[in-house]
Amino acid sequence: MVAATTPVLDPAAVAGAGRGTLLRLATAGSVDDGKSTLVGRLLHDTKSVLSDQLAAVERVSRDRGLTAADLALLTDGLRAEREQGITIDVAYRYFATANRSFVLADCPGHVQYTRNTVTGSSTADVVVLLVDARKGVLEQTRRHLAVTALLRVPHVVVAVNKIDLVDFSQEVYDRVESEVQAVARELGVVDAIAIPVSALDGDNVAERSTRTPWYAGPSLLELLEALPPSDDPANESFRLPVQLVIRPQGAARDPQFRDYRGYAGQVASGVVRVGDEVVALPSGRRTTVTGIDLGEASLEEAFAPQSVTLRLADEIDISRGDVIAAATDAPEPTQDIKAVVCWLGDAPLRPGQRLLLKHGSRTVQTAVRTLDGALDLDDLHAVPAESLSLNDIGLVTLRLASPVPVENYSTSRRGGSFLLIDAHDGRTVAAGMVGATLPTAADAPSQPEGDEEWEI
Amino acid sequence: MTTTVTNTPSAEARTDRRLSQLDALEAEAILVIREMAGELERPALLFSGGKDSVVMLHLATKAFWPAPIPFPVLHVDTGHNFPEVLAYRDETVERLGLRLVVASVQDYIDDGRLRERADGTRNPLQTMPLLDAINDNRFDGVFGGGRRDEEKARAKERIVSLRDEFGQWDPKNQRPELWNLFNPRHRPGEHVRVFPISNWTEVDIWRYIEREDIPLAPLYYAHEREVFRRDGMWLAVGPYSQPRDDEPVERRLVRYRTVGDMSCTGAVESPARTNADIVLEVAASTLTERGATRADDRISEAAMEDRKKEGYF
Ligand SMILES: Nc1nc2c(ncn2[C@@H]2O[C@H](COP(=O)(O)OP(=O)(O)O)[C@@H](O)[C@H]2O)c(=O)[nH]1
Ligand SMILES: [Mg+2]
Numbered sequence: 001m002v003a004a005t006t007p008v009l010d011p012a013a014v015a016g017a018g019r020g021t022l023l024r025l026a027t028a029g030s031v032d033d034g035k036s037t038l039v040g041r042l043l044h045d046t047k048s049v050l051s052d053q054l055a056a057v058e059r060v061s062r063d064r065g066l067t068a069a070d071l072a073l074l075t076d077g078l079r080a081e082r083e084q085g086i087t088i089d090v091a092y093r094y095f096a097t098a099n100r101s102f103v104l105a106d107c108p109g110h111v112q113y114t115r116n117t118v119t120g121s122s123t124a125d126v127v128v129l130l131v132d133a134r135k136g137v138l139e140q141t142r143r144h145l146a147v148t149a150l151l152r153v154p155h156v157v158v159a160v161n162k163i164d165l166v167d168f169s170q171e172v173y174d175r176v177e178s179e180v181q182a183v184a185r186e187l188g189v190v191d192a193i194a195i196p197v198s199a200l201d202g203d204n205v206a207e208r209s210t211r212t213p214w215y216a217g218p219s220l221l222e223l224l225e226a227l228p229p230s231d232d233p234a235n236e237s238f239r240l241p242v243q244l245v246i247r248p249q250g251a252a253r254d255p256q257f258r259d260y261r262g263y264a265g266q267v268a269s270g271v272v273r274v275g276d277e278v279v280a281l282p283s284g285r286r287t288t289v290t291g292i293d294l295g296e297a298s299l300e301e302a303f304a305p306q307s308v309t310l311r312l313a314d315e316i317d318i319s320r321g322d323v324i325a326a327a328t329d330a331p332e333p334t335q336d337i338k339a340v341v342c343w344l345g346d347a348p349l350r351p352g353q354r355l356l357l358k359h360g361s362r363t364v365q366t367a368v369r370t371l372d373g374a375l376d377l378d379d380l381h382a383v384p385a386e387s388l389s390l391n392d393i394g395l396v397t398l399r400l401a402s403p404v405p406v407e408n409y410s411t412s413r414r415g416g417s418f419l420l421i422d423a424h425d426g427r428t429v430a431a432g433m434v435g436a437t438l439p440t441a442a443d444a445p446s447q448p449e450g451d452e453e454w455e456i
Numbered sequence: 457m458t459t460t461v462t463n464t465p466s467a468e469a470r471t472d473r474r475l476s477q478l479d480a481l482e483a484e485a486i487l488v489i490r491e492m493a494g495e496l497e498r499p500a501l502l503f504s505g506g507k508d509s510v511v512m513l514h515l516a517t518k519a520f521w522p523a524p525i526p527f528p529v530l531h532v533d534t535g536h537n538f539p540e541v542l543a544y545r546d547e548t549v550e551r552l553g554l555r556l557v558v559a560s561v562q563d564y565i566d567d568g569r570l571r572e573r574a575d576g577t578r579n580p581l582q583t584m585p586l587l588d589a590i591n592d593n594r595f596d597g598v599f600g601g602g603r604r605d606e607e608k609a610r611a612k613e614r615i616v617s618l619r620d621e622f623g624q625w626d627p628k629n630q631r632p633e634l635w636n637l638f639n640p641r642h643r644p645g646e647h648v649r650v651f652p653i654s655n656w657t658e659v660d661i662w663r664y665i666e667r668e669d670i671p672l673a674p675l676y677y678a679h680e681r682e683v684f685r686r687d688g689m690w691l692a693v694g695p696y697s698q699p700r701d702d703e704p705v706e707r708r709l710v711r712y713r714t715v716g717d718m719s720c721t722g723a724v725e726s727p728a729r730t731n732a733d734i735v736l737e738v739a740a741s742t743l744t745e746r747g748a749t750r751a752d753d754r755i756s757e758a759a760m761e762d763r764k765k766e767g768y769f
Contacts, residue, residue, distance in 0.1 A: 022477045052747030077608025078627050079758045088628055091611045092604040094657050101477040103655055115632045119614075122634040233473050243490040248523035253553060257522035264519070266487045266636070271473065295518035303473045305636075307486035307519070320494050344632045358637055361494060417635045426641025431634045 020096070021229050024103045026120040028148060029130035030140035031109035034161040036087050038130060038199035038220075039106040040071025045206035046221065048095035049074060071199075075106040088113055090120040100225055109140055114391040115344040118147055118431055122417075126155040126227060128220070129180070133166045133196075136176050137183055142377050145180075146393060149187040150340055150433060152413060155227055156184065158194040159220065163212065164201055170214040186380050186439070195220055233303040238270030238278070238326040239407075239415055241360030242318055246309055262293060262309035263318055265361065268414035270326065272310070273301040280316055281323040281405040282333035288313040304414075321362030323405050331415065333403030338372070340395055340436035341420065343388040345429030349396075350387045355429065356421040357400060365401035366420070372397060375438050382438035395438050408435035478664055482515065485652040487636060488615055489519040489599065492650050493526060495640050496597040499650075500557065500590075502769065503529035505537075505545035505673055506715045508601030511661055512653055514670050516599075517552065528555040530598065532586045534578040535562035536696045536717040544673035557593060559585035576696070577720040583768045587623040590647055597640055597648045600769050605657045607746055609761035615654045621645035623767030649769075658713075658745050659738050666731035678711045678729045689722025689749065713738075713745045722749045 027035035043049050049057075057073045060082070064070075075091035076082055087108040095102050105120035121127055127148045131141055148156055158180050166172040177194045184192045195204055196212050197220060203209035206221045218226065246262040272278070276289045291311035292299040302308040310324060318324070325331065343349050349368065357366040373382035375393040388394040409416025420430035475483065492499055501516060503509045516525045531545060549556045561581050564570035570581050590598060604611045614630050616638045631639070640648040653661075665672065683690040683706060684699035690710055691697045696719040699705055710723035711734075728734045741748070760768075 020477060021474050022480045050744045050747065051742045052744055075608075075611070077611055077761075079761055080628055089612050089630055091608070092655065093611060094605050094655070096477075116630070119632045119634060123636070229474055243487075243494050244520075246520060246523050251524050252522055253524055254522060260522050264490055266483060293521065295521050305475065305480065305483050305487075307483040307490070309521075356641075358639060360637075361491065413635070417637065419634060419637050419639055421639055421641060425643050426639070426646075428632050428634070428639050431632065 020099045020101055022101050022103065023224065023227065023229075024105065024123055024125045025224065026090075026105040026117075026124035026127050026153075027107050027130065028117060028121065028127050028144035029109060030132070030135075030138040030144075031086065033109065033130040033132045033135075033141075034159075034199040035109060035130050036072035036075045036091075036106050037070075038128070038159060038161065038197070038205065039091075039093060039104050040074040041199050041202050041205045042104065042221065043074055043093055043095055044071055045202055046095050046097065048093075086110065089116045097221075097225060102224070111140060111143065111391060114143060114147070115342075117144060118151075118342050118344065121148060121151055121153055122431065124151075124153050125230065126157060126224065127153045128157045128159055129192075130159045130161045130199075131176055131180055133160050133162050133172050133176055136179050139377060141180070142183055142380065143391070145184055145187050145189065146375060146377065146380070147342060149184075149189050150342070150393065150436060152409065154230065156189050156192040157220065157223060158184070158192050159197045159199075160194060161197050161199050163196045163203060164198040168196075168203075168211045170212075173212075173215075183380070193217075193223065195223065233267075233269065234271050236269040236304070236412065237329050238272045238276070239268045239331075239412070240265045240272070240308075240310065240324045241268055241362070242320055242322045242324060243361045244320055245318065260311075261315070262291075262311050263324060264307075264309040265324075266307045267302050267304040268360065269304050269412055271301055271303040272326075277327040278310075278312070278324050279327045279330045280318045281325055281330060282403045283317065283322070285314075285316040286327055287316055321360070323360060323362075325405070331405040331407045333405045335400045335403050337398050337400070337406055337434050338395070338437075339398065339409075339418070339432045339434045340393060340438060341388070341430040341432045343390060343392045343394060343430050345422065345427065346390055348387040348389050349394070349430065354423070356423050357398065357404075357418050357432070358421060359404050359406055359418040360414075362404060363421070364404060365423075366398045369397040369399050371395070373438055373440075380439060382440050393438070396432075406434045409433035410435060478660060478667065481653070481656055481660060482518075482664070484636075484655065485512070485515045486519045488638060488650060488652040489516050491638050492597055492599070492616070492640060492648075493520070495638075496648075498593070498595050499527045499597040499599065500530045500593065500595045501525070501527060501599040502601065503531055503545065503549075503556075504601075504715070505531075505541040505548070506601070507661055507665065507672060507676060508603060508653060510548070510670060510672060511656075511664060512599060512601045513548070513552070514668060515652060524553055528557050528593075530557045530559065530586075530589055530593075530595070532559045532582045532589070533561060534582060534717045535560065535565070536578050536719050538673070538675055538692075538712075538715055538718055540675050541673045541715050557589060559589035561585055575720075578717050579720065580763055580768070583623070583763065583766050586769070587767050590623070595647060596642070597650055599650045599652060601653060602651045602769060603656050603658075603661075604654050606744070607760045609758070609764055613651060613654065613764075615651050616640050617649045617651065618642060619647050619649060619767060623647075625649075625764050625767070627761065627765070659735060662731060662735045662738055666735060673715065675712045675715065676734070678709050678726050678733075680707055681710050681723065682706070683708050683710060683723060687722075690725065691720075691722055692718060694718055712749070714749045724748055
């Protein structure tokens with residue numbers, strides 16, 4: 001049971017935080033599988049819960065007649081969540097160890113809140129998928145795994161939870177693990193790592209448990225600390241969607257910058273150096289980088305995901321929404337795209353519909369040409385569909401009103417992702433991934449085939 | 457290989473081209489500020505003179521440099537401000553050449569649109585002047601310095617968060633927010649609140665203030681002050697907070713972790729005189745900043761959520 005000790009933070013770790021790298025984690029899995037409890041346990045056992053927060057959680061737990069603090073209350077902070085004992089929307093919590101800072105996004109499990117889970121996972125470096133050891137794979141487990149696979153979250157950890165309720169049985173664990181891994185493989189996730197845990201008691205969460213002697217792997221925290229950081233941006237091509245053109249003219253606070261002209265944006269991928277040849281898209285005009293500014297500082301190079309301002313040799317026409325890319329392998333702007341979408345709108349998607357598409361800093365009109373299939377969550381392959389309802393995953397063909405330099409999502413998460421927006425009320429109705437496909441009946445095999453199903 | 461990043465304020469930038477946590481947070485905040493400047497017609501930035509809004513303003517100056525910040529700043533003045541903070545606010549606005557819009561709670565009380573509360577705190581009274589200022593100035597987006605680690609309802613907030621025509625937040629039906637693609641579109645009458653420093657913790661704020669050497673109002677640093685004890689906090693003796701008979705006044709070495717309505721914002725005893733001292737102190741603290749300093753948030757479990765639903769910051 002949860003020890004009601006006053007936590008003592010490790011000030012050195014907290015003060016040192018900020019020097020290490022940032023890892024973003026999101027939880028996934030069906031309702032009641034223990035996601036919020038696990039996040040609470042991780043915060044508690046890393047001494048990241050301050051004493052007034054813990055006291056508040058203990059008070060509420062006591063009022064409800066619980067004998068121990070319900071650590072899920074550390075993230076289930078809305079009134080409606082506490083009344084119903086569920087998670088409705090993502091809660092973000094933070095903790096740091098000596099070498100890493102973590103952003104924890106605790107996501108809801110209910111199917112009706114899947115759009116919130118998509119929100120939490122879209123920026124994640126790692127998804128921790130919880131499965132109740134007594135129940136195994138449920139529909140929401142499949143749905144969340146499908147979303148994780150589609151979003152290409154770099155790492156997936158399967159926490160086989162409530163191991164205390166199955167007598168810490170290796171046999172149960174092995175069975176559940178292979179069931180989850182089979183589904184994961186079908187969806188293209190080949191390297192998920194599984195851990196037996198009890199979120200309630202803390203087994204294998206921060207520290208390795210003595211109650212699972214048959215398990216020789218790391219605790220969840222050890223695993224998270226050891227996950228390899230994201231790829232070196234030098235391995236990707238340089239892209240920078242232009243957010244703003246900075247031209248102070250007479251408004252310059254310092255007259256020396258009257259003639260300054262720079263293109264501000266975040267490096268979406270790759271590295272750019274002063275002297276590099278670049279191309280502006282969609283115009284295709286080429287020029288050279290003459291300066292890189294970050295506030296008042298001038299840099300020799302910038303890399304993803306730095307927010308910088310580029311100065312260029314020629315006064316070519318570049319405006320907000322354009323992309324500045326490495327001249328050598330720039331993407332080809334196109335008006336026709338095929339993509340997989342997670343439909344997040346309340347009203348269904350239908351072929352023929354007109355919407356807005358936001359890619360990088362550009363928004364264009366688009367029409368849904370065809371709906372080419374929807375993912376059936378039972379047998380995990382695409383089936384014909386006439387519309388997509390809230391939380392459905394489907395394959396669409398879109399026609400854009402003007403060319404946009406999209407990339408394949410499998411080569412660039414930033415270059416291949418887009419939003420669909422309802423032009424009338426401004427609501428975001430879909431998350432789109434360019435060039436992704438759904439497994440078809442023919443290639444939904446029982447034997448694993450790597451992650452090919454998700455390539456073009 | 458050696459790093460080719462020169463002249464950068466971030467000493468911790470890695471040779472292997474991975475951003476440190478602070479650099480990653482800075483890059484994200486600048487991305488958000490620029491994107492909203494590009495998408496919105498008439499944004500404004502909430503500026504109280506408090507540390508979070510100061511950091512946000514600093515990030516905005518970086519986002520547009522060497523051009524000035526292209527939108528005004530808005531202060532909802534409770535009339536219960538620390539004079540040092542108001543002076544700091546005015547100096548900063550002057551130094552950066554900003555346009556300041558002030559919405560005054562006192563005006564609303566004077567003409568009867570708002571009534572003073574029994575407990576004397578004016579934090580909840582800020583909502584109406586804030587919403588009126590947004591309407592009157594036709595602001596379609598307002599940058600706020602809210603951080604998710606401050607409070608459990610804030611932990612649920614999107615970076616770009618929709619408000620309906622009554623300024624209300626609907627936490628049960630928030631817009632999806634995907635990747636780094638921010639969508640502030642809305643119907644006429646609605647607006648968005650934008651929180652560029654959502655993912656910063658209190659320690660991040662102080663490490664950044666230290667790294668960037670950002671000037672702050674002096675009351676964030678240890679100083680001697682006449683204080684009295686109430687509800688387990690040290691309150692300053694001042695025009696809006698007077699000790700009762702059973703509350704003896706003492707002179708103590710204190711500093712403020714948050715600055716707000718003087719009548720309900722407590723000081724903490726502290727010898728921390730420099731940013732480096734404060735980083736260590738905050739890192740070792742066993743209380744959250746609100747738990748340590750805000751009487752109004754202790755009233756109910758859901759005080760912040762209820763205020764936010766009505767349109768509070
Ligand atoms: N026995 C046991 N109960 C657990 C464990 N993890 C979570 N629970 C309980 O399962 C219920 C649902 O947990 P919660 O964290 O809210 O699940 P969520 O819906 O996935 O966030 C709560 O009553 C928890 O106390 C565990 O490891 N062992
Ligand atoms: Mg939950």
